[in-house]
Amino acid sequence: MSAHIELQAALVAAIASDPVLSDTLTRVFDAPPIRAARPYALVEDAVLTDWSTKDMAGREGRVAVTLFDLGERPVRAQQLAGSTEEAVLAMPAQLGGGWRIISLMLIRSRLVREGEGRWAATSEFRIRMLREG
Template sequence: MSAHDVLADALAAVLGGHAPLMAKISGVFDAQPVRGVRPYALVEDALLTDWSTKDLVGREGRLSVTLFDQGVSPRRLRGLVGEVEAAVLGLPRMLGEGWRVASLSAVRSRVVREGEGRWAALCEFRVRMLA
């Protein structure tokens, strides 16, 4: 299994297993849902680059989770951003298939208006992992 697959599976599992988040959204998806009911989370494919050492294979990556919501204000969405951060930062250090997390940190988050009563929030993280 590739580093991308291991990371995507672990991210989906940690988000889907975070009860405070799942109680407030309709689902976690890895592609834009055809009939997704807002609010929901979309896990983007990670951008991975080489982070190998002399004797270990490694990857450094950017993980992105986009939240989609609707409403008069982004207040609820801001709370969902906090839940996504808590879930992702709780990613287990042992990912499987021999991959482990060396470091994980939140990089940035931003809430934007998509249109009348429609909101989106991007949550971005940096992960460094070794095999």
């Protein structure tokens, strides 16, 4: 399968299987939902570029995960963002389809107020992958 599909599925699985996040989030989406109850997570589509070697296919990219929450203050949104970052950084290196994570790091995170009592916390990661076999 493609690097996009394998990465997206691994990210959704990592977030959905985290004990803190699974108890709190209503759902983890891999595409913007039409309707969703907060708090929920959205794994955005990765922007990948070629990172191949002489004999292996490779991809380098950026991927963002956004948590949407409600609350007078952003305390829970901040905690959920921290749990999300930990879950993503602890993902298994083997993605499937022959793709393996070589490096994964948090690039930046941001919390914004979307309106009265509505928060969005975005964490952006850089990932480098090689396809084995």
